[in-house]
Amino acid sequence: MAGLHKSDFQNPVLNWVDTRLPILTLMTKEYGSFPTPKNFNYFWNFGALAVVNLMVMIASGIFLSMNYNASTAGAFDSVERIMRDVNYGWLLRYVHMNGASMFFIIIYIHIFRGMYYGSYKAPRELLWMSGVTLFLLLMATAFMGYVLPWGQMSYWGATVITNLFSAIPGVGNWIVTLLWGGFSVDNPTLNRFFSLHYLLPFVITGVVFLHVVALHITGSNNPLGIDPKSEQDTLPFHPYYTAKDSVGMAVYFLVFATIVFFIPNLFGEADNYIPANPLQTPNAIVPEWYFLPFYAILRSVPDKLFGVICMFGSILVWFVLPWLDTSPVRSARFRPMYRWSLRLMVLSMLALGVVGAHHPIEPYVSIGRLATIYYFLHFLVLVPLFGFIERPLPLPESISKPVLRRNFPGGGGPLPTGAAAKPMEKI
Amino acid sequence: MRRLAAAAALGMVLLAGAAYAAGEEELPPFLKTNWSFGGTFAADAFGTYDRASAQRGFQVWNEVCSSCHSMKLMSYRNLAGIGLTAGQIRAIAASKTVPGDLNDQGEPTTRPGLPSDHFASPYPNEKASRAANNGAYPPDHSLIVNARVNGANYIYSLLQGYVEPPPGVKVPDGLYYNKWFVGHQIHMPAPLQDNSVTYADGTKATLAQESHDVATFLYFASNPHMDERKHLGVRIVGFFALMAGLTYAVKKHVWSDVHKATHDEER
Ligand code: HEM
Numbered sequence: 001m002a003g004l005h006k007s008d009f010q011n012p013v014l015n016w017v018d019t020r021l022p023i024l025t026l027m028t029k030e031y032g033s034f035p036t037p038k039n040f041n042y043f044w045n046f047g048a049l050a051v052v053n054l055m056v057m058i059a060s061g062i063f064l065s066m067n068y069n070a071s072t073a074g075a076f077d078s079v080e081r082i083m084r085d086v087n088y089g090w091l092l093r094y095v096h097m098n099g100a101s102m103f104f105i106i107i108y109i110h111i112f113r114g115m116y117y118g119s120y121k122a123p124r125e126l127l128w129m130s131g132v133t134l135f136l137l138l139m140a141t142a143f144m145g146y147v148l149p150w151g152q153m154s155y156w157g158a159t160v161i162t163n164l165f166s167a168i169p170g171v172g173n174w175i176v177t178l179l180w181g182g183f184s185v186d187n188p189t190l191n192r193f194f195s196l197h198y199l200l201p202f203v204i205t206g207v208v209f210l211h212v213v214a215l216h217i218t219g220s221n222n223p224l225g226i227d228p229k230s231e232q233d234t235l236p237f238h239p240y241y242t243a244k245d246s247v248g249m250a251v252y253f254l255v256f257a258t259i260v261f262f263i264p265n266l267f268g269e270a271d272n273y274i275p276a277n278p279l280q281t282p283n284a285i286v287p288e289w290y291f292l293p294f295y296a297i298l299r300s301v302p303d304k305l306f307g308v309i310c311m312f313g314s315i316l317v318w319f320v321l322p323w324l325d326t327s328p329v330r331s332a333r334f335r336p337m338y339r340w341s342l343r344l345m346v347l348s349m350l351a352l353g354v355v356g357a358h359h360p361i362e363p364y365v366s367i368g369r370l371a372t373i374y375y376f377l378h379f380l381v382l383v384p385l386f387g388f389i390e391r392p393l394p395l396p397e398s399i400s401k402p403v404l405r406r407n408f409p410g411g412g413g414p415l416p417t418g419a420a421a422k423p424m425e426k427i
Numbered sequence: 428m429r430r431l432a433a434a435a436a437l438g439m440v441l442l443a444g445a446a447y448a449a450g451e452e453e454l455p456p457f458l459k460t461n462w463s464f465g466g467t468f469a470a471d472a473f474g475t476y477d478r479a480s481a482q483r484g485f486q487v488w489n490e491v492c493s494s495c496h497s498m499k500l501m502s503y504r505n506l507a508g509i510g511l512t513a514g515q516i517r518a519i520a521a522s523k524t525v526p527g528d529l530n531d532q533g534e535p536t537t538r539p540g541l542p543s544d545h546f547a548s549p550y551p552n553e554k555a556s557r558a559a560n561n562g563a564y565p566p567d568h569s570l571i572v573n574a575r576v577n578g579a580n581y582i583y584s585l586l587q588g589y590v591e592p593p594p595g596v597k598v599p600d601g602l603y604y605n606k607w608f609v610g611h612q613i614h615m616p617a618p619l620q621d622n623s624v625t626y627a628d629g630t631k632a633t634l635a636q637e638s639h640d641v642a643t644f645l646y647f648a649s650n651p652h653m654d655e656r657k658h659l660g661v662r663i664v665g666f667f668a669l670m671a672g673l674t675y676a677v678k679k680h681v682w683s684d685v686h687k688a689t690h691d692e693e694r
Contacts (some may be wrong), residue, residue, distance in 0.1 A: 240685070261657060
C-alpha cells in the first residue's frame with residue numbers, strides 16, 4: 001500500500017528522510033536490533049569479511065582500470081607502468097592481486113562453515129544456492145582478471161581453460177570461438193575479458209544483496225544448528241556482533257597488509273612476469289592456487305568430456321546438497337559420521353590442490369584419482385546414506401542451555417531433561 | 428570408524444607431503460649469500476637495498492650485461508632509487524644514444540639520452556638480437572628477478588655456474604655448460620670473471636662480488652619501490668595489530684554482561 005512511512009527517528013532531518021525513504025528504519029532493523037543467535041563462533045565472521053573484500057576489490061579495480069590498457073600490445077607494459085610510475089600504483093596492484101587470493105581464502109572458509117554446521121538445510125536452501133552462484137561468479141571474475149596482465153600464465157591459462165569448453169558435444173567449438181572472439185586467444189579475447197571482468201563484480205554485488213535479503217528472512221544458523229526458541233537465545237546484532245565482526249576485520253586487514261607489503265608475490269607465478277608469448281609454451285601451465293583442486297579433478301579423469309563434466313559437477317553438486325543430505329540434524333557437532341566424512345572431503349580437496357600444482361606423474365596421478373573418487377563418494381553416496389544409518393547425538397533443548405553449561409563438550413552430549421532455562425535479567 | 432578415518436586422513440597427507448618433497452627439478456641447491464633486502468626474517472621485514480652494492484651492480488650491468496640484454500621498463504631517472512645524484516643520472520643518460528623524433532625530411536634521428544628516457548636497448552628488435560646471439564634471445568632484464576623462482580639466488584648462482592661439463596657430456600658449439608641452468612646448456616657465454624670491472628670504491632671485483640652486486644641491482648630493477656613498500660608496511664601492519672588488540676578489548680567489554688550472566692546462571 002502506498003503511503004508515507006511512520007518513522008521513529010526524533011531528529012527532524014532524519015525523520016523527514018526516513019518518512020519518505022525508510023532506509024534508516026531498514027538499517028536499524030537489519031543491522032541494529034536484528035536478533036542474532038548468541039552462540040556464534042569466529043566462523044561467523046567470514047560473510048562480513050567477504051563483503052568488505054568485495055568492496056576492496058571494486059575500489060582498487062576502478063583505479064587500476066584508469067591506467068590499464070586492454071590490448072595485447074599494451075596490457076603487460078601498462079600494468080608495469082602502474083607498478084613503477086603511477087603514484088602508489090604498486091599498492092593498488094598488489095592489493096588487487098592479493099585481494100583475489102584473500103577473497104578465495106575467505107570464501108572457502110565461509111563455504112566450509114556452511115557445510116559443517118548444516119547451514120544449507122531448510123529453510124536456507126535458496127540462501128545456500130545464491131552462495132554457490134556467488135562462488136561461480138567469483139571464479140569467472142578471477143579467471144578473467146588473471147588474463148588481464150597478459151603474462152605467460154595469463155595467456156596459457158586462458159588458452160587451456162577456454163579450450164575445455166570445446167569438449168561439450170555439438171556447441172563446444174562454437175562456444176570457444178565466442179569466448180575468443182576469433183580463432184585463438186588474442187586481442188578480442190582480452191578486450192571482452194576486460195569488459196566482463198569490470199561487469200561481473202557488480203553482478204556479484206547484486207547477488208550478494210539477494211544473499212543478504214534471504215539471510216534476513218530465515219535468520220542465521222548457529223554452531224548448534226538448532227533454531228533460537230526465545231529471546232534468551234539471541235542478542236541484538238549491535239553492539240554484540242558489530243564488536244565481534246570488528247575483531248575479525250582487524251585481523252583480516254592485518255594478514256592482508258602483511259602479504260601486500262612484505263610478501264606480495266606469495267601467491268603469484270614467476271612466469272606471469274614474462275610477457276605473453278603465443279610461440280613459447282611455459283614449462284608448466286599452472287592455474288592460480290584457488291583453482292588447483294578443480295583443475296586436478298579435471299586431469300584425474302582420463303576422458304576429456306567426462307573430465308570437464310566432473311570438474312564443473314564438483315561445484316554444481318553443491319547446488320543440490322540440501323536435497324542430497326537426508327539427515328534432519330544440521331550441525332556436524334551432533335553427527336559423528338558426517339563430521340568425519342566432511343573432514344576427509346576437505347582433506348581430499350587439499351590433496352587435490354597439491355596434485356594440481358604438479359605435472360601429472362606418479363604418485364600425483366594416483367593420489368588425484370583417489371581424492372577425486374572420495375570427493376564424489378562423499379557428496380553422492382555417503383551424505384545421502386548417513387541420514388539413514390547415522391545415530392545423531394542428542395540435541396540440546398535450546399541455544400542458551402549449552403551456553404549455560406561451562407565446559408560444554410564439543411560433541412554435544414546428553415543434557416538434563418526438563419531443566420527449563422531460567423530467565424536472564426541482564427539481556 | 429573414527430580411527431579408520433583418522434588413519435586414512437593421515438596417510439593421505441603423508442603421501443601428498445612426501446610426493447611434494449620429492450620435487451620435480453634436479454638442479455643443485457643455490458649458492459648461499461646474504462642479501463640486505465631479504466632472506467632472513469629481519470631483512471624481509473625491514474631490510475632496504477644496500478645502495479653501495481646496487482650502484483656497483485649497476486656498473487657491472489652497464490659495462491657488461493647491457494651489451495646483450497635490454498631493460499626497457501627502467502628509466503634513467505629511476506636510478507635515484509639506488510642513491511645516484513641528479514648530476515650522475517644526467518651524465519649516464521647523456522652518454523647513451525636513444526631514438527629521437529623524425530627530422531623535417533621524415534627520417535629517423537638519434538639524440539643523447541635524458542633522465543626521463545627509458546634505458547637504451549642494445550638491439551633494435553628481437554630478431555636482431557637473435558641474429559647476434561646464435562639464435563638465442565637474451566631476455567629483457569626489467570623483471571628478470573621476479574620472472575624466475577627465487578630470482579636473486581638463482582641469478583647469483585647462474586653467473587657462477589660455468590664449470591667444466593662432467594665427463595661424457597658433449598656441449599655443442601655456441602652453447603655453454605652451466606650447473607644451474609635448466610638442461611645445463613645455455614646460450615650465454617660466461618659474462619663475468621674476476622676483475623671484469625674495476626670498482627671505483629676500491630671493492631675487490633671477485634666473481635662472487637660482481638655476481639652479488641649485479642643481482643642486487645637486478646632485484647632493484649624488478650622491485651624499484653621495495654624500500655618505500657616496506658617502510659609503509661611496517662607502519663600499516665603496526666596499525667592493524669593495534670586495531671586488533673583494541674577491537675578485541677572492546678569486544679570483551681561489550682560481551683562481558685553476556686558472559687557474566689552465563690556464569691551467574693551456572694552458580
Ligand atoms: C570480485 C572481485 C574481483 C576479483 C576476484 C578480481 C580479480 C582479479 C585478478 C586475479 C586480477 C589479476 C591480478 C594480477 O595478477 O595482476 C585482476 C586484475 C585486474 N582487475 Fe580485477 N578483480 C575483481 C574486481 C575488479 C573490478 C571491480 C575492477 C574494475 C572496476 C577490476 C579491474 C581490474 C584490472 C584493470 C586488472 C588488471 C590490472 C592487474 O592485473 O593488476 N577488478 N583482477
